[in-house]
Amino acid sequence: MAEPDGRLLAVFPTGFFSAMSSPGDIALPFAHPVYVRSVLDCLNSRGVRPAGVLESAGLSWQALNDDQQLVDFAVFRRFVAHAIQSSGEPALGLVAGSMLQPYHSPVGIAAVTSDSLGQALQVLSRHARLIFGGIDFELDNGPRWSTLNVRPALPLCETQVFVMQSILGAHCRLLEAILGRPVDELEVGLPYARPAGNDVPCLRYVRRVEFDRDCLSFRLPAGLLRAASGSADARACIDAAQACQRLESERVHGDFVQRVRRVVLDRLTANPEIGDVAPELGVSPRTLVRRLADAGATYSDIKDDLRKTHAAWYLQHTELSMEAIASQLGYNDPTNFSRKFKCWYQVAPTRMRQALRNGLH
16 A cells, blocks of 8 residues: 555554463453554544543553553453443454554564565564464465464453454455555455354455354465565565564563663653663663663664654644654754654654544554
């Protein structure tokens, strides 16, 4: 799908869904804020007040601002229940998933900027756990068919249909972005029974659907894997793949990196330096640099990533002026903010806001 000014490469660091155990017994990170925000946008487009759903679920806007802080599963279950009830749309997961733009994650960017659909599917199978943390993605390339099987590591309980439909909607959107057209060749298997009635929501998105399958599956003709991506960009693909590798490294050394992110986020308006942050973490600046390096991260990358994520968020969800947004991100000079923003997204912030308001969010 073509974007104004080439691409709006909104790299929102992700980890869509994280692993869970028995529901409700302990705090378990599960849903990434980028998806919760997508559901809220979907609700808003249907005339449902997002604030009411958040309050009912025990969530706050502030909790959704850090894209590295996943929403707990118990909270996510309440959120899903209230969102579906408020919207009156049983297939809300499917609708919201289809609204999630590929450019919201480095995994999506690496996929849509790959040379071909086959390479894009390899990216998904390799890095999709960064988006859907507790779910396994396995790509099986045969002589006639290529099948991407999606299996939760643990039961999703009553959120299963919502989550599976979300993944279905998001992947249909991604495949369409890669090929530049609806993927009529796609065959989907769903791990639940066919809904009652004649109006089956997923049939609006996929023509060939089978129910009561062992897992969620996406099947495509093997020959289609050679199709070129309409958004192929070698440089952007390499950059996104490197971002995926950094995120995977952060997962290994995640606790310390997340602590650094939280401290930086709390002080972002003041543009904190390493010397300002290290004492709050109980380490010296030199130790902070070393421990981040062990995790494959740098302080400047973390601060830059937070600024980048929040810049797009402010543009889409607030009416703040460019000067006010620059101040929130710790820039004394709005010109420096605009210059940096163009380096991030290859488009001016004013044009990004216009594009986001037109539905490219």
